Amino acid sequence: MNQRIPSSSLPQQSVSERRAAGAVTARTGAGDRLRSWLGHHREMSREAWRRFFASPMSSGMTALVIAIALALPAALQLGLTNFQRAVAGWDGQPQISVFVHKRAKEAAVQSFAEELRANTLVAGVTYISPEEALAEFQQASGLGDALAGMDSNPLPAVLLVRPAGSDSAALEALATKLRESALTDSVVLDMAWVQRLAQLTELGRRLSLGLACLLALGVLLVVVNSIRLHIENRREEILVVKLVGATDAFVRRPFLYTGLCYGLAGGLIAWLLVSIGVWLLAGPVGGLANLYGSGFRLQGPGFTYFAGLAGGAALLGLSGAWMAVARHISAIQPR
Amino acid sequence: MIQFDNVNKRYESGQDALGRVSLEIERAEMVFLTGHSGAGKSTLLKLLTAIERPTRGSIIVGGQNLNRLRNSQIPYYRRNLGIVFQNHQLLFDRSVFDNVALPLSVAGCSKREVGRRVRAALDKVGLLHKEKQNPIVLSGGEQQRVGIARAVVNKPALLVADEPTGNLDPQLSEEIMQLFRQFNAVGVTVLIASHDLELIARMQQRVLTLQAGQLIYDGYPSREPAYS
Numbered sequence: 303m304n305q306r307i308p309s310s311s312l313p314q315q316s317v318s319e320r321r322a323a324g325a326v327t328a329r330t331g332a333g334d335r336l337r338s339w340l341g342h343h344r345e346m347s348r349e350a351w352r353r354f355f356a357s358p359m360s361s362g363m364t365a366l367v368i369a370i371a372l373a374l375p376a377a378l379q380l381g382l383t384n385f386q387r388a389v390a391g392w393d394g395q396p397q398i399s400v401f402v403h404k405r406a407k408e409a410a411v412q413s414f415a416e417e418l419r420a421n422t423l424v425a426g427v428t429y430i431s432p433e434e435a436l437a438e439f440q441q442a443s444g445l446g447d448a449l450a451g452m453d454s455n456p457l458p459a460v461l462l463v464r465p466a467g468s469d470s471a472a473l474e475a476l477a478t479k480l481r482e483s484a485l486t487d488s489v490v491l492d493m494a495w496v497q498r499l500a501q502l503t504e505l506g507r508r509l510s511l512g513l514a515c516l517l518a519l520g521v522l523l524v525v526v527n528s529i530r531l532h533i534e535n536r537r538e539e540i541l542v543v544k545l546v547g548a549t550d551a552f553v554r555r556p557f558l559y560t561g562l563c564y565g566l567a568g569g570l571i572a573w574l575l576v577s578i579g580v581w582l583l584a585g586p587v588g589g590l591a592n593l594y595g596s597g598f599r600l601q602g603p604g605f606t607y608f609a610g611l612a613g614g615a616a617l618l619g620l621s622g623a624w625m626a627v628a629r630h631i632s633a634i635q636p637r
Numbered sequence: 638m639i640q641f642d643n644v645n646k647r648y649e650s651g652q653d654a655l656g657r658v659s660l661e662i663e664r665a666e667m668v669f670l671t672g673h674s675g676a677g678k679s680t681l682l683k684l685l686t687a688i689e690r691p692t693r694g695s696i697i698v699g700g701q702n703l704n705r706l707r708n709s710q711i712p713y714y715r716r717n718l719g720i721v722f723q724n725h726q727l728l729f730d731r732s733v734f735d736n737v738a739l740p741l742s743v744a745g746c747s748k749r750e751v752g753r754r755v756r757a758a759l760d761k762v763g764l765l766h767k768e769k770q771n772p773i774v775l776s777g778g779e780q781q782r783v784g785i786a787r788a789v790v791n792k793p794a795l796l797v798a799d800e801p802t803g804n805l806d807p808q809l810s811e812e813i814m815q816l817f818r819q820f821n822a823v824g825v826t827v828l829i830a831s832h833d834l835e836l837i838a839r840m841q842q843r844v845l846t847l848q849a850g851q852l853i854y855d856g857y858p859s860r861e862p863a864y865s
Contacts, residue, residue, distance in 0.1 A: 334745070334746065334747045334750070335745040337747060338742075338745035338746060338747055339745060341747075341748065342742065342745070538726075538728065539728050539730070541726075542726050542728060542739065543739060543743055544712070545686070545688075545715065545720055545726070546715065546716075546720070546739050546740040546743055546787070546791075547712045547713065547714075547715035547716035547718075547740060547743050547744060547791075548712055548743040549709075549712045549713075549743075550709075550712075552712075552743055635688070636686075636688045637688065
């Protein structure tokens with residue numbers, strides 16, 4: 303790889319001969335070169351941060367733009383995760399409510415329930431008597447006084463049937479069979495809302511994914527542009543180091559680290575923004591959950607979320623810088 | 638050390654900067670390259686430093702054919718050259734030390750080695766006491782000496798200088814030339830492009846004269862006129 307003027311193609315010579323033949327190129331050992339390569343990386347990473355903080359306004363603005371662009375999809379993602387946790391209790395198991403005729407005898411209903419329990423399509427049956435239904439309704443609706451004024455209980459007995467499977471054809475078949483029973487007044491298959499919820503979640507997921515892709519592209523462009531400016535500002539330096547024998551990799555390195563810095567700083571600020579958002583919303587969300595009788599609490603960004611956000615942002619910064627240097631550094635050649 | 642064989646350089650504009658130039662410079666020679674501006678001095682130096690490639694002909698430097706040099710090999714080729722510029726091309730965002738250290742850090746020298754060699758180079762040009770200063774505060778002559786220290790810090794076999802005394806008064810020019818002569822004395826091949834004929838005459842070294850892209854003179858001006 304290392305091409306040298308073979309000034310030392312004259313191996314064993316006396317000093318005077320060597321002098322006559324021209325100066326001998328200094329050599330650098332492989333171990334030294336590796337150490338120096340690592341040293342240059344270390345130096346460039348430090349240098350990148352130093353430059354980042356040397357112009358806090360402009361670097362900060364760039365990092366903030368990146369942060370905002372990342373915080374939006376990140377917050378959406380976090381919200382979605384929390385939403386899924388909130389509805390996790392509704393595990394998507396469909397349930398069939400069988401409203402029994404008002405005139406049906408309780409014994410007949412109970413035996414019907416037994417019969418259903420024996421059915422292989424049915425996982426379980428809960429019997430709710432008209433009295434229980436009324437008590438529950440009074441408690442939940444707060445219309446206790448109005449109901450107390452009625453002379454008879456208007457509510458029928460209900461059988462809550464939990465099907466064994468969730469295959470929709472089987473569910474429909476089961477529902478039809480339940481409808482055919484003489485005791486049945488009406489059958490409600492509570493599946494539509496479960497499906498809607500799943501669809502809504504999927505919609506949210508895809509929206510956040512699309513938004514994340516678009517904004518990631520935005521971040522990439524911001525980094526490309528910032529790095530392009532950095533390259534322009536250091537044009538002279540690039541020319542000089544190329545003339546003293548710098549490889550393209552050597553010239554690229556500081557800019558790649560700068561891109562990494564931007565990305566990482568943007569990711570950290572984005573994480574901070576999301577954390578602040580969670581902190582602000584945690585109170586109201588908790589209160590709301592209490593009102594619905596749920597113990598749900600908003601979950602903030604965890605460590606994996608933090609690592610993912612910072613790592614992803616750093617990667618975006620690095621890629622943006624790479625795109626910028628690939629385009630611009632080879633164009634800067636000594637003339 | 639340097640061998641030009643029928644080298645022609647035609648720029649994209651169609652202008653012939655060099656036409657069929659053949660010359661040979663031995664190891665440890667000190668040679669001046671002269672001629673009016675536009676005669677092809679800069680083009681010759683650019684070919685030598687692999688900034689430009691010849692249109693025709695071959696250039697061999699230290700046994701290496703520059704025509705066959707891939708772009709990725711150019712940096713490694715340049716590490717064996719010392720280049721001194723007319724406007725010295727120092728970086729004003731770092732100290733004298735760091736400017737001189739540039740070729741070494743580019744080549745990947747250890748910190749210790751860098752310190753040792755940079756100080757040796759600065760000592761040779763008499764600026765060791767200014768290593769921590771920013772080159773912007775130095776005088777023109779001192780800046781050029783820093784440029785020379787940077788060119789020789791890698792102990793190159795070939796030192797190429799483009800109008801190194803272009804902006805300096807005669808006395809400083811003389812000092813710079815003495816420096817070049819010292820490097821030459823330890824075996825470095827030195828090629829200096831200059832139009833300062835008086836200075837060149839005093840140096841009593843081999844002179845190559847270019848005119849309109851042609852080599853019209855190759856000899857010792859102490860005995861005959863360089864060009865008229």
